[in-house]
Amino acid sequence: MSLDFLTEAFQDDRLLWFLNRGTGVILLVLMTASVALGVLSTVRASSVFWPRFVTQGLHRNISLLCVALLIAHAALAVIDEFVNIRWFDMVVPFVGEYQPLWLGLGTLATDFVILTVITGLSRTRFGSRSWRTIHLTSYLGWLAGLVHGFGIGTDSREVWSMGVTVACVGVVAGAVAVRLGTLGTERRMDRRQSSPGRRAR
Template sequence: MDEAMWALGRGTGVVGLVLFTAAIVLGIVVRSGRPAAGLPRFGVARLHRDVALLATAFIGVHMVSLLFDSYAQLTVVDLVVPFLADYEPVWLGIGTLAVDIVIAVVATALLRHRVGVKAFRFVHWGTYLLWPFAVAHAIGAGSDAGEAWFLALVGVCVLAVAASVAWRLSRRFSRPSLAGRGVRPVALIPQEASS
């Protein structure tokens, strides 16, 4: 049973990192207002949301499986309060910080009509912290941290996010002009009608 929980925790952690990488890249594409990979803008937004939710589900399974790993000996508190774990407290604490940010992002996404678009976007900026915390956690606490395949995978993830962030910060990122093309901008975050 321990081996199965360890393998499940290990696998879901790696898949979660890859999915969070994809969610970050897709989030940047969504913010650009451009279609991508043959998908219209709303399709990219939907894909971003679904990939982020799938990543969150994988990380949830990762955490729960580690509760049953007798080697790590984690408690529920260790999963939400950083730096308390007996096993690898710094690296697990960094992973816990990433999870805490995930919880905040998911909560504000679900409550965006109540908290407003500005609060939603402010909290969403936390993903730029979440992702490097997740990478640091994977390298510091991951069972495969010394393996060539894992380091190559992390390298690809880092390059993808670095290229996306560089594009996001560049002048080429500005939203394409829709004026004059007969296209009305589509709100990516629906707003409640004012009374």
């Protein structure tokens, strides 16, 4: 019975679309979590209940999961023959025959995410400034992925889909707001510690 169900499922032309769209939505949520955790991991303050290394570890592991899901999402788009998406459209942006702008943004997001994960895993081989500059492209990757899903998704105007999009924007905006707030506090503390009166003591 289960084998018959699986056979019918794989014969259903909609299966690849459901899988592709499903991985796309999950991917947006994971990328949002990765970006937000990446922003929060730069905050110097930590808690006994939530140490900084936990945030950094989650950020790293979710980023790796994003790469695996990105490959699956892109592969599903190529395998599905409903529209013509070629294998090199997965890595070369804006050359696709099907909706080149929206598809190209998805490819750009893939390239940025893979770049930041690879450089993150080999951080010791880069200077601090170079690594941070490259790693900042993760923001562009997240934004490109967000716009890609909204532009190319056939159900992106549905209430639930727009709700996911708005929630993801809110999470990243909230993380950035927290970081900007703590950044001002950290700079004031640095100035106090480096002041002549403080050093004289």
